[in-house]
Amino acid sequence: PDEIKRVSVAVIKRLPKYYECLGNLLKNNVERVSSQELSKILGFTASQIRQDLNNFGEFGQQGYGYNVQQLYLEISKILGLDTVHKMVLIGAGNLGQALVNYGEFRTHGFDIVAVFDTNPALIGRKINNVPIYSTEEIEYFIKENEIDIAVMTVPKGEAEKVAGILEKTRIRGIWNFTPVEIKLENEDILIENVHLIDSLFTLSYRINENKLQKRLLKQKRKIFP
């Protein structure tokens, strides 16, 4: 059988940027766009853009560029945004509640249909119209409702336990916000970790960058005066 060609993570991480950019062009009634024009907007080189998109098929035409609407639809399919993903969220604390209250996920077809928590004071209540159930019902609920994705926002000490429960279901992916690196025996369940702190460190690096460059320059001058 033909082996599935794996696309590199770096390419996958750029896809949402293409999607967002094409969405904006579409809103502005732009019909076609060249890789050079995309390059100016996105800051990746035109050849990088052509290479990235070639991973998924031949969308562009020499001398014409890309049809914005067509490429937008193709990328939305590639990202799986043309279907609704049913999700549950486990751990209705500070972060969990904020995520359930964020409406933009649903706009893109990511629908949080239930929340689970161990705290009796929360069970039976609703967040943003989404019911909170006892964690004892996780397995049953996921099976009955064909849930795709579980969002994990429990305290770090509970992460392994919750992952163990999820492993017994046919969930497709875990969006893991806990700082725990989850290891599952079931390799069919994909895990995507979110570390907001990485983004903060990146910002901090950029704030520091000028100082850093000056220091490096000074060092170089000392070595090669």
Ligand code: NAI
């Ligand atoms: P929190 O303490 O406000 O909320 C945790 C919730 O989980 C509580 O409602 C608690 O009752 C519930 N819970 C405890 N054990 C449970 C279990 N076994 N099953 C289901 N629910 C359970 O905590 P917060 O601030 O919302 O943080 C949640 C997690 O997110 C932590 O692991 C934290 O480290 C992580 N976090 C990650 C960030 C990131 O960038 N990835 C940013 C902020 C927090």
